[in-house]
Amino acid sequence: MEKILELSHLGKSFGNHVVLRDINFSVKKGDVISVIGASGSGKSTMLRCINLLETPTSGEILFHDTNILNKENDIPAYRSKVGMVFQSFNLFSNMSVLDNCIVGQVKVLKKNKEDARQKAMQFLTKVGMEPYIHAKPRQLSGGQKQRVAIARALAMEPEVLLFDEPTSALDPLMVGEVLNVMKTLASEGLTMIVVTHEMSFARDVSNHVVYMDDGFIVEEGAPSQLFSEPKEEKTKAFLATILAEK
Amino acid sequence: MISEMNFLGRIIYILQSYGVSYLTGAGTTLLIALVSTVIGCLIGFAVGVIQTIPVREGNERTPGVYFLKLCQMILHAYVELFRGTPMIVQAVFIYYGLAQIWGIQLGMWQAAFLVVSVNTGAYMAESVRGGIISIDSGQMEGAKSIGMNHFQAMISVILPQAFRNILPQIGNNLIINIKDTSVLSVISIVDLFFVHKSVSGALYTYFESASIVMLIYLTMTVTVSRLLRLLEKYLDGSENYELADCMDIGNQMHKKGA
Ligand SMILES: Nc1ncnc2c1ncn2[C@@H]1O[C@H](COP(=O)(O)OP(=O)(O)OP(=O)(O)O)[C@@H](O)[C@H]1O
Ligand SMILES: [Mg+2]
Numbered sequence: 001m002e003k004i005l006e007l008s009h010l011g012k013s014f015g016n017h018v019v020l021r022d023i024n025f026s027v028k029k030g031d032v033i034s035v036i037g038a039s040g041s042g043k044s045t046m047l048r049c050i051n052l053l054e055t056p057t058s059g060e061i062l063f064h065d066t067n068i069l070n071k072e073n074d075i076p077a078y079r080s081k082v083g084m085v086f087q088s089f090n091l092f093s094n095m096s097v098l099d100n101c102i103v104g105q106v107k108v109l110k111k112n113k114e115d116a117r118q119k120a121m122q123f124l125t126k127v128g129m130e131p132y133i134h135a136k137p138r139q140l141s142g143g144q145k146q147r148v149a150i151a152r153a154l155a156m157e158p159e160v161l162l163f164d165e166p167t168s169a170l171d172p173l174m175v176g177e178v179l180n181v182m183k184t185l186a187s188e189g190l191t192m193i194v195v196t197h198e199m200s201f202a203r204d205v206s207n208h209v210v211y212m213d214d215g216f217i218v219e220e221g222a223p224s225q226l227f228s229e230p231k232e233e234k235t236k237a238f239l240a241t242i243l244a245e246k
Numbered sequence: 247m248i249s250e251m252n253f254l255g256r257i258i259y260i261l262q263s264y265g266v267s268y269l270t271g272a273g274t275t276l277l278i279a280l281v282s283t284v285i286g287c288l289i290g291f292a293v294g295v296i297q298t299i300p301v302r303e304g305n306e307r308t309p310g311v312y313f314l315k316l317c318q319m320i321l322h323a324y325v326e327l328f329r330g331t332p333m334i335v336q337a338v339f340i341y342y343g344l345a346q347i348w349g350i351q352l353g354m355w356q357a358a359f360l361v362v363s364v365n366t367g368a369y370m371a372e373s374v375r376g377g378i379i380s381i382d383s384g385q386m387e388g389a390k391s392i393g394m395n396h397f398q399a400m401i402s403v404i405l406p407q408a409f410r411n412i413l414p415q416i417g418n419n420l421i422i423n424i425k426d427t428s429v430l431s432v433i434s435i436v437d438l439f440f441v442h443k444s445v446s447g448a449l450y451t452y453f454e455s456a457s458i459v460m461l462i463y464l465t466m467t468v469t470v471s472r473l474l475r476l477l478e479k480y481l482d483g484s485e486n487y488e489l490a491d492c493m494d495i496g497n498q499m500h501k502k503g504a
Contacts (some may be wrong), residue, residue, distance in 0.1 A: 053387055055303040080393025090388030094406040096487075103402055104392035135487040149388075156392050 001028040003065075004159055004191060005082075010059035011215075012045055021047045021215035023059070027160060027193065032186045033141070034202035034223070035195045037212035038238060043195040044213070047162050050193070051084045080108050083153035087165040089145040091137040096125065097148050098133035101155045109156065116155075123151040127181050143174030147181055152183075160166060161185070163194040203227050211235050248449060256454045265444050271441035272462050278430065278437065279423035282362035286423075287416060289363065290370020293321050294408075295400060299380045303342065303444050321325040321371070328368035337361045341433040358430050371413045377408035410481050417474035421467045438462060 003026055010023040019042045027033060033157050035043050048054040050061060052068070052075055060067045087188045092100050101120035105111045113121075124130045127147040137145055146166055161231055163182070167175040179201055186192060186205050196202055203223045204210050210220040211234075219226060230236045249258055261268075297318055301311050328336065341357040344350040352360065381404050389399035428439035438459055446455040 051391060053390065076390075076393045076395045079390060084391035086384065086388065086391075088384050090384035090391075092388060094383060094401050094403065094410070105392065107398050107402060108393040132487070133490050136483065138412075139487055152392065241457045 001030060003028050004063065006060075006062040006065075007046075007050070008060040008062065010046070010049060010056050010061065012042075012049055012054060012056050012058075019215055020049065020056070023215075023217055025210060025217060025220060027191060028161075029097045029191055029192075031191055031208055032206040033193045033208045033210060034206040035193065035210045035212060036197070036199070036202055036242075037218075041212045042215045043212055044164050047164050047193065047195055050084055051079060051162060052141050053084075059114070069168070076108065080104070081155050081159045083158035083161045084155055085146070085153055085161065085163045087168050089137070089142070089149045089169075091139050091145055091149055095136075096133065097129060097135050097137070100137070100148060101152045104152065105154050117161075119157075120151070120155050123154040124148070126154070126184075127151045128177075141174060142170045143172070143177045146170065146174075146178045150178075150185075159192045160193065163192065163196070165195050165197065167196070167198060184217055194207050197242070199227075212239065213238070248451065250322075253454065256451055257458065260445060260449065260451060260454055260458065264441070267441045267445070268438065268458060268462060271436060271438035272466065274435065275424060275427050275437040275439075276466060278358055278362055278427045278435070279420060282359055282367055282422045283416070285359070285363035285425050286366025286419065287370050289367025290372075290374045291405065293325070293367065293371035294378055295373025296321060297375050299396065325368045325371050328365050329372070331427055332429075333365050334363060334432055336365060337430055337433050354433050354435055357433055358435050362423055362427060362428070366423060369419055370412075370416070373412045374408060377412040378404055380411065381407050410478075413474065413478055413481070417471055420470055420474070424466050424470065427465060435451070 006026040007023050010020055012020040023046055025033075035046070037043050045054060049056045056069060060193070061069055063078060063082070066073070068075075073078075091097075092103070095103065098117070098120055101124060102113065102116045105116035105119060106113055110117075121130060121133070124133060127150055129144060129147050129151060132140065137148070140148065150166075166182070167178050170178065175198070176183065179198065182192070182194070183205050184199070192206075194201065194206065206223055208220065209223045209226045211218050211226065211230075211232075213234055219230060219232045224237065227239065230239060247451070248256055296314075299314060301314070305311055310331040337357065340361055341352060341354065344352065378400075385403050385407065386399055389403045394402070411434060427435070427437050430437055432444065434440075442455050442459040446452045
């Protein structure tokens with residue numbers, strides 16, 4: 001399959017605090033990659049680097065073989081192809097659900113309003129939020145907000161969608177509704193990178209799992225391999241603790 | 247003779263003789279305050295937006311960034327200068343001072359609008375800057391994540407929220423301007439206070455005239471603050487939302503053909 005994204009020797013420090021040391025991995029079209037690891041291991045930072053919400057301090061990010069860290073690169077245009085879903089939703093609180101899903105298409109993709117509305121409705125229906133198009137974000141539950149946030153990202157028709165712990169801020173009851181949407185997207189072939197603590201998602205839905213610790217990728221592989229016969233001691237220890245918590 | 251009348255009689259006499267002057271004066275006051283507050287807000291938003299332009303990591307040493315820093319310094323000086331000096335002195339400086347030194351003679355109306363607008367702009371610039379940085383950073387990140395650039399995100403996402411949050415301060419400025427235009431009588435603007443000075447000077451009825459004028463000021467400021475409350479309510483929208491039913495969705499989908 002065609003390679004979409006490749007991280008090569010990616011590093012990131014905040015001042016003298018080194019958070020990402022040497023990250024290498026690549027994403028092919030249709031991949032569903034789960035990123036797991038302890039708190040503080042650098043998972044969010046890596047995802048935010050991919051979307052350039054943080055500027056990496058070393059290494060390269062190749063998107064279709066072009067290094068997007070080159071100065072001439074058009075960052076907004078790149079971001080419109082690499083969507084992001086945040087733990088804290090980040091829906092625009094001054095807009096209705098529908099407008100949240102329209103504004104990017106109109107302002108960034110320069111679509112006309114009617115086409116944008118149709119596309120927005122299509123994805124809001126997909127996540128089951130079409131009855132709430134007139135609501136403001138503050139009037140929705142966490143799970144509903146996250147489904148709208150997913151629809152907003154999908155409406156840009158990105159090539160890759162990044163998820164940073166999309167269910168961590170949700171009540172247990174609402175986790176399922178969001179995970180179900182994500183499962184559907186995965187089965188439809190959307191390319192996704194998902195930072196998650198939901199081991200069942202990592203094991204059952206993704207086709208590739210990346211385990212991070214202290215700014216390194218310690219181990220990666222198919223979920224069947226990584227979960228049942230991890231090679232590294234650190235991976236074993238991490239899986240043991242996290243599975244014991246459940 | 248007016249000195250033989252009682253309080254009420256004097257009030258009625260003053261209103262009959264000078265009522266139109268008071269109203270015209272009040273009109274002038276309101277006009278200068280409203281127009282200058284609007285212009286001042288535009289200035290304040292422009293300055294506040296420029297003051298909060300972020301510099302991308304790694305770009306610190308480019309000419310563009312140096313130019314931005316220079317602009318920000320100049321704007322900062324502007325804010326300090328006009329917040330830190332009394333408006334009455336600014337008015338005298340611009341109207342008489344500029345003429346004396348550089349031969350720039352502004353009309354008194356131009357000078358009046360200029361002084362109040364620029365003064366309001368300086369106060370609003372700080373409110374807007376505060377309004378912008380108080381918006382949760384997730385809003386900007388959400389906007390960037392779908393490919394908006396900084397200014398698109400400002401216009402569509404950040405400023406509408408900042409505007410709502412600082413609306414009480416805008417109202418405050420408007421009320422202050424209604425009252426503070428009274429200092430413009432130093433440059434001969436015939437505002438409400440100027441009318442008061444003329445009337446009370448001619449009739450020696452300070453108490454009565456001042457009562458009338460205070461009541462007019464109070465009416466204007468109370469009305470304005472009521473109207474702003476209504477605007478706030480309107481902007482907040484309804485507490486409830488309509489669930490879109492299938493028909494509605496069908497209509498939305500079909501509108502394209504229409
Ligand atoms: N803006 C920042 N400035 C300074 N340090 C930061 C910043 N963002 C993150 N860090 C640090 O980077 C390290 C990794 O953080 P990161 O959020 O990437 O971890 P994570 O793996 O996502 O953890 P979690 O599972 O808790 O979300 C942490 O030690 C954190 O304190
Ligand atoms: Mg994180």
